[in-house]
Amino acid sequence: MVKVVVLGAAGGIGQPLSLLLKLNHAITELALYDIVNSQGVAADLAHIDTPAKVTGYLPPNNGLKLALTGAHLILIPAGVPRKPGMTRDDLFKINAGIVRDLAASIAQNAPKAFVLVISNPVNSTVPIFAEVLKKHGAFEPKRLMGVTTLDLVRASTFASEVSGTDPREVRVPVIGGHSGVTIIPLLSQVKPSYTFTQDQIEALTNRIQFGGDEVVKAKDGSGSATLSMAHAAARFATRILDASIKKVPGIIECCYVNLDADKECGVKIRNTTENLEYFSVNVELGPEGISKIYPIENLSGYEEKLLKEAIPELRGNINKGISFISEDSKL
Numbered sequence: 001m002v003k004v005v006v007l008g009a010a011g012g013i014g015q016p017l018s019l020l021l022k023l024n025h026a027i028t029e030l031a032l033y034d035i036v037n038s039q040g041v042a043a044d045l046a047h048i049d050t051p052a053k054v055t056g057y058l059p060p061n062n063g064l065k066l067a068l069t070g071a072h073l074i075l076i077p078a079g080v081p082r083k084p085g086m087t088r089d090d091l092f093k094i095n096a097g098i099v100r101d102l103a104a105s106i107a108q109n110a111p112k113a114f115v116l117v118i119s120n121p122v123n124s125t126v127p128i129f130a131e132v133l134k135k136h137g138a139f140e141p142k143r144l145m146g147v148t149t150l151d152l153v154r155a156s157t158f159a160s161e162v163s164g165t166d167p168r169e170v171r172v173p174v175i176g177g178h179s180g181v182t183i184i185p186l187l188s189q190v191k192p193s194y195t196f197t198q199d200q201i202e203a204l205t206n207r208i209q210f211g212g213d214e215v216v217k218a219k220d221g222s223g224s225a226t227l228s229m230a231h232a233a234a235r236f237a238t239r240i241l242d243a244s245i246k247k248v249p250g251i252i253e254c255c256y257v258n259l260d261a262d263k264e265c266g267v268k269i270r271n272t273t274e275n276l277e278y279f280s281v282n283v284e285l286g287p288e289g290i291s292k293i294y295p296i297e298n299l300s301g302y303e304e305k306l307l308k309e310a311i312p313e314l315r316g317n318i319n320k321g322i323s324f325i326s327e328d329s330k331l
C-alpha cells in the first residue's frame, strides 16, 4: 500500500497535482484534503482508469485525521497565493497559521510520513513545520523537505533557451531558498557543460530568481504558478517514491532542508552560509528520505556574491518562522 496525501487538493496547484499523482501507478491510495470541494475533485479523478483509489476529505468528521492516517507521503499546497505587488513573505500572515495547524495534525496522525512543503513562503513555512514537529517529538529532518523543484524546472527551461540544448537534458543546481535573491542558480555548473557570457549569466539569474513574479504578473490578480508547480511537485514526489518504494539508488535532487538531515555535510555548509539552519542543496534520496547532503563547492566569483546577498534575507525568513512557533502560546 502506498498512500499519498494532498493537503490543499482543491486549489490551483492541488487539482493538477492530484491529477498527475493519479497517473502515477506506484500510488495505490490518494487522499485529497481541503477545506472546500475536495470531494468533487476526488469524485472526478476517481473515474480515471489507474490503480490509485481516490478519496476526498473535508474538515468535519475528523477529515484531516482520516486523510493523514497511513500516509507514506504528504504534499502541502494549502494556503493563499500571491497577487501582483506582493512578496512571498506577505503571505506569511495567513499561511503560517495554516501550515502550523497542518503540521500539528501530521505529527499526531502521520509522524513517519515524508512531508513536502509547497505553501509559501517556503523559506519560513519549512522552519514552522520543523518547530511544530519538534514540539510533538516527531521531527526527523531526513523526511521534511521544502519543494524548490520549480526553480530547477525554470532554470532548465530558461538555460536551454539560451544554450539551444534540449531542456530535458539541461540541469542547473539551484541552491539557497525560494524567494527572489535567496534563489541562487549555479549556472557555472550547468550540465551538459556550456559557457554562458557574463551578460547571459546575469539575465538568466534574474529570470530564475523572479520567474514566479513573471507568472503572478501575467495572471494579473488570479494567482501564481499552478500548472508548472504541479508538474514540479509531481516530479519530486515521483523521485521520493522511486527512492523509498522502488529503492532506486543514486537519486539526487535539490530541495530546502534542515541541514541536520546530514550532520557531517550540514556543518560544512553552515560554515559557508554563516550558520544558516536551512538551505536548499543537492541531496541524495534513499529509503528513509535524505540519505546524504552534497557540499556547496566550486562556486564562481559571481555565485559567491549571490550567496552573500542571499544570507541576510534567508536568515530573516528562517528566524521569522522559528519565532512564530516559539512565541505561540497555543502550542
Ligand SMILES: NC(=O)C1=CN([C@@H]2O[C@H](COP(=O)(O)OP(=O)(O)OC[C@H]3O[C@@H](n4cnc5c(N)ncnc54)[C@H](O)[C@@H]3O)[C@@H](O)[C@H]2O)C=CC1
Residues within 6 Å of the ligand: 007, 008, 009, 010, 011, 012, 013, 014, 033, 034, 035, 036, 077, 078, 079, 080, 081, 082, 091, 095, 098, 117, 118, 119, 120, 121, 122, 147, 148, 149, 150, 151, 178, 223, 224, 225, 226, 229
Ligand atoms: N513552492 C513553490 O515553488 C510554490 C509555492 N506556491 C504556493 O502554494 C500555495 C498554494 O497556491 P495555489 O494552489 O495557487 O493557491 P489556491 O488558493 O488556488 O489553493 C490553495 C488551496 O488551499 C486550501 N486551503 C486553505 N486553507 C487550508 C487548510 N487549512 N487546510 C487545507 N487546505 C486549505 C484552499 O481551500 C485552496 O483550495 C501558495 O502559498 C503559493 O504561494 C505556489 C507556486 C510555487
Ligand SMILES: O=C([O-])CC(=O)C(=O)O
Residues within 6 Å of the ligand: 081, 082, 088, 120, 150, 211, 212, 213, 215, 216, 224, 225
Ligand atoms: O511566485 C509565487 O508566489 C509562487 C512561487 O513560489 C513560484 O512561482 O515560484
